[in-house]
Every structure is written in structure tokens, then in C-alpha cells.
Amino acid sequence: MKAGELYQTADWKNEKHVPVIECPDSVAADQMFDVKVTIGKEISHPNTTAHHIAWIKLYFKPEGGKFPYEIGGFFFSAHGASTEGPDTSSVYTHHGVTCSFKTSKPGTLLATSYCNIHGLWENSKTLGIK
Amino acid sequence: MKAGELYQTADWKNEKHVPVIECPDSVAADQMFDVKVTIGKEISHPNTTAHHIAWIKLYFKPEGGKFPYEIGGFFFSAHGASTEGPDTSSVYTHHGVTCSFKTSKPGTLLATSYCNIHGLWENSKTLGIK
Amino acid sequence: MKAGELYQTADWKNEKHVPVIECPDSVAADQMFDVKVTIGKEISHPNTTAHHIAWIKLYFKPEGGKFPYEIGGFFFSAHGASTEGPDTSSVYTHHGVTCSFKTSKPGTLLATSYCNIHGLWENSKTLGIK
Amino acid sequence: MKAGELYQTADWKNEKHVPVIECPDSVAADQMFDVKVTIGKEISHPNTTAHHIAWIKLYFKPEGGKFPYEIGGFFFSAHGASTEGPDTSSVYTHHGVTCSFKTSKPGTLLATSYCNIHGLWENSKTLGIK
Ligand SMILES: [Fe+3]
Ligand SMILES: [Fe+3]
Ligand SMILES: [Fe+3]
Ligand SMILES: [Fe+3]
Numbered sequence: 455m456k457a458g459e460l461y462q463t464a465d466w467k468n469e470k471h472v473p474v475i476e477c478p479d480s481v482a483a484d485q486m487f488d489v490k491v492t493i494g495k496e497i498s499h500p501n502t503t504a505h506h507i508a509w510i511k512l513y514f515k516p517e518g519g520k521f522p523y524e525i526g527g528f529f530f531s532a533h534g535a536s537t538e539g540p541d542t543s544s545v546y547t548h549h550g551v552t553c554s555f556k557t558s559k560p561g562t563l564l565a566t567s568y569c570n571i572h573g574l575w576e577n578s579k580t581l582g583i584k
Numbered sequence: 585m586k587a588g589e590l591y592q593t594a595d596w597k598n599e600k601h602v603p604v605i606e607c608p609d610s611v612a613a614d615q616m617f618d619v620k621v622t623i624g625k626e627i628s629h630p631n632t633t634a635h636h637i638a639w640i641k642l643y644f645k646p647e648g649g650k651f652p653y654e655i656g657g658f659f660f661s662a663h664g665a666s667t668e669g670p671d672t673s674s675v676y677t678h679h680g681v682t683c684s685f686k687t688s689k690p691g692t693l694l695a696t697s698y699c700n701i702h703g704l705w706e707n708s709k710t711l712g713i714k
Numbered sequence: 715m716k717a718g719e720l721y722q723t724a725d726w727k728n729e730k731h732v733p734v735i736e737c738p739d740s741v742a743a744d745q746m747f748d749v750k751v752t753i754g755k756e757i758s759h760p761n762t763t764a765h766h767i768a769w770i771k772l773y774f775k776p777e778g779g780k781f782p783y784e785i786g787g788f789f790f791s792a793h794g795a796s797t798e799g800p801d802t803s804s805v806y807t808h809h810g811v812t813c814s815f816k817t818s819k820p821g822t823l824l825a826t827s828y829c830n831i832h833g834l835w836e837n838s839k840t841l842g843i844k
Numbered sequence: 845m846k847a848g849e850l851y852q853t854a855d856w857k858n859e860k861h862v863p864v865i866e867c868p869d870s871v872a873a874d875q876m877f878d879v880k881v882t883i884g885k886e887i888s889h890p891n892t893t894a895h896h897i898a899w900i901k902l903y904f905k906p907e908g909g910k911f912p913y914e915i916g917g918f919f920f921s922a923h924g925a926s927t928e929g930p931d932t933s934s935v936y937t938h939h940g941v942t943c944s945f946k947t948s949k950p951g952t953l954l955a956t957s958y959c960n961i962h963g964l965w966e967n968s969k970t971l972g973i974k
Contacts, residue, residue: 455905455952457966458848460912486678503764504800508791508914513964514662514675515845521963522850523675524661524898529789531654531768532644532685537831540764540800544688545644545653548616552682555662558674562845571797573911574903576847585775585822587836588718590782633894634930638784638921643834645715651833652720654768659919661898667961670894670930692715701927703781704773706717746938774922774935783935784921791914792904792945804948805904805913808876812942815922818934 461566461576470497471575473510473565480582483558489525491565492550499549499569503540506533507549510567514581516559525555525563559583591696591706600627601705603640603695610712613688619655621695622680629679629699633670636663637679640697644711646689655685655693689713721826721836730757731835733770733825740842743818749785751825752810759809759829763800766793767809768828774841776821785815785823819843851956851966860887861965863900863955870972873948879915881955882940889939889959893930896923897939898958904971906951915945915953949973 466472476490493499493507500506509529515522528551536543549567560583566576596602606620623629623637630636639659645652658681666673679697694708726732736750753759753767760766769789775782788811796803809827824838856862866880883889883897890896899919905912918941926933939957953969 455954455968456848456853457851457954457956457964458846460903460905460954461847463846484674504795513850515850516673516675521667521961523673523963524958525675525677526661526681527659528681528683529657529659530683531656531830535764535830537651543646543653543831544614544686545646545655546686547655548684548686550684551656551658553658553660554678554680556674556676556678564845564847564850566847568914570791570795571803571911573913574847578845585824585838586718586723587721587824587826587834588716590773590775590824591717593716634925643720645720651831653833654828661960665894665960673961694715694717694720696717698784700921700925701781701933703783704717708715744934776933776935781927783933785935785937786921786941787917787919788941788943789917789919790943791916797911803906803913804874804946805906805915806946807915808944808946810944811916811918813918813920814938814940816934816936816938 461574463576466577467496470494470499471569471572473567473575473577475563475565475577475579480584483583484556486554486556488552488554490552493567494549501533501546503533503535505571508568508570510551510565513564514557514561516557516561526553591704593706596707597626600624600629601699601702603697603705603707605693605695605707605709610714613713614686616684616686618682618684620682623697631663631676631679633663633665635701638698638700640681640695642683643694644687644691646687646691656683721834723836726837727756730754730759731829731832733827733835733837735823735825735837735839740844743843744816746814746816748812748814750812753827761793761806763793763795765831768830770811770825770827772813773824774817774821776817776819786813851964853966856967857886860884860889861959861962863957863965863967865953865955865967865969870974873973874946876944876946878942878944880942883957884939891923891936893923893925895961898960900941900955900957902943903954904947904951906947906949916943
């Protein structure tokens with residue numbers, strides 16, 4: 455079995471699990487810029503003790519480079535559980551994050567995410583340098 | 585040794601390691617709202633292969649509750665290393681993040697962070713419900 | 715509020731949440747050695763979709779040093795949820811881990827852990843160099 | 845770009861980055877068992893401030909199931925940096941971990957890992973039920 459077989463993808467407008475990557479299509483070299491990665495932008499995903507998005511990761515592969523760099527890992531931890539039982543705390547973390555990074559090279563962003571019952575999902579976006 | 589002894593804090597306007605928590609002072613019950621947590625808002629912290637902020641965590645302790653909930657853990661992974669050596673990739677993740685959560689109760693936010701050479705830091709902020 | 719107020723501790727023989735640190739009392743300088751950190755060695759902790767240990771972290775503060783080093787963060791991810799509902803997958807990760815590190819200096823190990831409904835816990839152990 | 849393109853693999857006896865999964869070929873149903881995952885079992889991988897293994901993840905896909913479960917994520921945090929510069933602390937975390945889980949079903953284990961300069965690697969192992 456290969457890792458690649460475990461990642462699912464689809465059009466995020468039709469499939470609620472697909473991470474949506476929002477950032478400019480091209481950015482200034484060596485200047486920090488924001489990247490927003492969310493699940494469920496069009497069709498919302500459940501967020502309950504029993505079913506939720508646990509994390510999003512973001513990678514960047516520079517054009518012409520051999521290896522991807524991990525930009526960050528973002529873990530969503532609160533899903534309603536309390537000592538009174540599942541879905542009783544009222545505290546829920548949303549499955550979305552905005553982070554920032556910089557690069558001197560164009561390349562491709564890859565976002566991956568994990569639903570605790572529907573597994574691994576992915577999406578990508580090309581990034582240019584102005 | 586107790587965990588509490590390992591966390592340092594100070595006024596973030598004078599000490600670059602202290603996490604700065606930015607969100608409204610009070611929010612609507614059960615409505616997702618954004619929380620921005622950053623290091624170095626006033627005095628910037630280095631971001632190099634040898635010296636960087638590795639992560640930020642965010643906790644929320646509801647008023648009157650006994651236990652804190654972890655909202656999220658945010659790991660900043662790219663710090664310039666490449667096969668050519670330290671600080672040669674041009675790819676650096678900024679030590680800041682915006683996440684979202686909801687709660688029906690007021691309470692206190694606690695942000696913690698870790699510098700790979702200067703250890704653990706903390707800051708907190710009170711959150712009201714409108 | 716200070717981070718230190720959020721960590722609870724007790725005798726691990728009486729309190730199931732306290733992380734137990736198992737390693738030699740003293741080790742050879744600059745030689746990797748194993749550290750086992752577990753929850754519930756004497757009194758087992760639940761492991762269900764609604765109530766489980768999410769992670770253990772291990773820190774080491776060298777004697778005479780100012781700052782602690784993070785040795786590792788260990789996240790236990792599977793707690794029985796499947797598309798059929800909570801506690802239906804049969805797949806559960808145990809809340810314990812063995813890792814390894816090396817140091818030339820004596821110091822103190824600190825283990826922290828997080829129960830998704832009972833919050834943060836801690837324990838420590840002194841480490842000597844032979 | 846697809847996630848699958850980013851993962852590299854090879855025979856771990858010849859390629860130092862490939863995670864090695866060590867556990868019984870078949871285990872008793874619903875009984876916790878140990879899984880050791882390490883990098884560099886045959887050919888050791890560097891562990892320096894500028895070049896190291898940052899983490900290992902372990903997944904399990906039950907036979908006949910549609911989705912993989914994440915068993916755990918294990919982050920190796922100490923790589924020799926101190927306030928005196930890179931590779932001056934003497935504290936290094938080894939890139940290997942032993943965790944435990946249980947399952948009632950046979951399936952496939954997948955281990956992934958990340959070198960901060962050589963990217964993502966993977967390996968898998970079939971698991972039977974006695
Ligand atoms: Fe889902
Ligand atoms: Fe620092
Ligand atoms: Fe508990
Ligand atoms: Fe490498």
C-alpha cells in the first residue's frame with residue numbers, strides 16, 4: 455500500500471472534506487503572505503465529538519526542487535466533549551486556519567487534512583512569484 | 585520540578601517571545617470567532633534554522649469550570665534549511681496563526697509557545713460573552 | 715491565569731491521569747537511552763471516542779541551564795470512531811510511548827499529558843549522568 | 845500535484861530515510877500490541893540542527909475498509925540547538941518511537957516520516973489477526 459492511495463480528493467464545491475487553499479496566485483519574493491486553509495467552505499463538515507476534522511497540514515514544493523517543505527501542521531483539538539459526555543462542553547474548534555510563509559521561488563502548495571472517520575484528503579494550488 | 589516553573593512571561597511590548605492574543609474582548613455565545621496568536625508583534629523574533637519559534641498552543645478555560653480545553657496546536661515547520669545547508673531554502677514559516685472557535689461560556693484564553701532555544705512562554709486574555 | 719495553574723498532578727499510583735516516566739535513574743553521557751511515558755500504569759484510564767488521552771509531551775531541563783528542551787510530542791489519534799458511530803471501529807491507540815534521547819548533562823525530565831475532558835497533567839523525574 | 849507524488853520509498857536496507865515498521869506479522873484481536881517505527885535502522889540518518897527527522901506518523905487501514913485511521917503522530921523535537929548556536933546543547937531526540945494499538949481486523953500499517961531537507965518518506969507492512 456502506498457500513501458498516495460490513502461488520500462482522496464474532489465471538487466471542494468461538491469465534496470465537504472476537500473481542503474480549500476486561499477492565497478494570492480502570485481506573491482512578492484521573500485515577503486511573508488497569508489494562506490488560509492479551510493474545510494467545508496461550500497458544504498459544511500460536521501464538528502462533533504464523534505466526527506470532526508482533526509488537522510490540516512500545508513506543504514510547499516518549489517518549482518524545480520526535488521523535495522517538498524512542510525510549512526505547518528495545524529491541529530483542531532476541541533470537539534465538544536466534557537466530563538458530562540460527548541457534545542456537552544459548547545467548546546468547538548473550527549477546522550480552518552490562516553498561516554503565513556515566504557519563499558523566493560514559485561511552486562505548488564499542497565494541503566492535506568484528516569477527518570477522524572473519513573480519512574485523508576488533499577488539494578493543491580500553484581503559487582507564482584511576481 | 586513543576587511545569588509552571590518552565591513557562592516564562594513578560595510584557596509582550598518588551599519581550600519578543602511572549603505570545604500576543606488578539607480577539608474581541610467579548611463574543612456572541614456559540615458563534616465561531618477568530619483568534620490571532622503571534623510572536624514578535626512589537627519586537628520581531630528571529631526565524632532561522634538554528635533559532636525559531638516551533639509552535640503555539642491555545643487553551644480555553646471556561647469560567648467556573650475545573651479543566652481547560654485545548655483549542656489547537658499550531659506547528660511552524662519551515663525554517664530555511666535545505667540540502668545546501670542551514671538558511672538556504674528561502675522558505676520560512678511565520679510564527680503566527682489565526683484560528684477560530686466557539687463557546688457558550690466566558691472564560692480565559694491561554695496561549696503558550698516554544699522557542700527551540702529559549703523554551704516555553706505564555707500569555708492569557710479574558711473572554712466575555714455578549 | 716498562568717499555565718502552571720492548569721497542570722494537575724498527584725501520586726500516579728492513586729490518580730490515573732498522571733504520566734509515569736520510566737527510564738534509568740542515571741545514564742551514560744551522550745548515549746541514546748529509552749524513556750517510556752505512559753498514563754494509567756496502576757489505574758487504567760478510559761480510551762473511548764468521548765474520553766481519552768490525546769497526547770503526551772516530554773521535556774528535559776539540564777541542571778544549571780535556564781531553558782527546558784522539548785524532547786518530543788506524541789499524539790494518540792485512534793479512539794474507536796468510525797462512520798458507524800462512536801466506539802465502533804475497534805481501532806484504539808494506547809496512551810503510552812517509548813522514545814529515546816541523549817544528553818551530556820544531568821537534569822530533570824518533565825512529562826505532560828492531556829485528557830480531552832480532564833485537562834492537563836504533569837510529572838517529573840531526575841536524571842543523572844554516570 | 846498529488847500527495848502521492850511527494851512520498852518517496854525504497855528498500856530501507858539501502859536508503860536511510862525509509863521508516864522501518866517492527867511488529868508481529870499477526871496479533872490477537874482487540875489486544876494492545878507494540879509497533880516500533882524507526883528511521884535509519886541499517887544506515888543511520890544524521891541528527892543535527894540543520895538536518896534531522898522531524899516526525900513519524902502511523903496509519904492503519906483495515907482490510908475491506910474504505911478509510912485509513914491515524915494511529916499516532918510522533919514529533920522529535922530536540923536537535924542540538926542552544927543559545928550558544930547549532931549543535932551545542934548535547935540534547936538530541938532519536939528518530940524512532942514505540943507505540944501500541946489494538947484492532948479486531950487485519951489490515952495494513954503505513955508509516956510516513958519527514959526529513960527537514962529530504963522531504964516525505966513512507967513504508968508499509970501487512971498485519972494479520974491470529
Ligand atoms: Fe468526515
Ligand atoms: Fe528565541
Ligand atoms: Fe480523563
Ligand atoms: Fe535527510
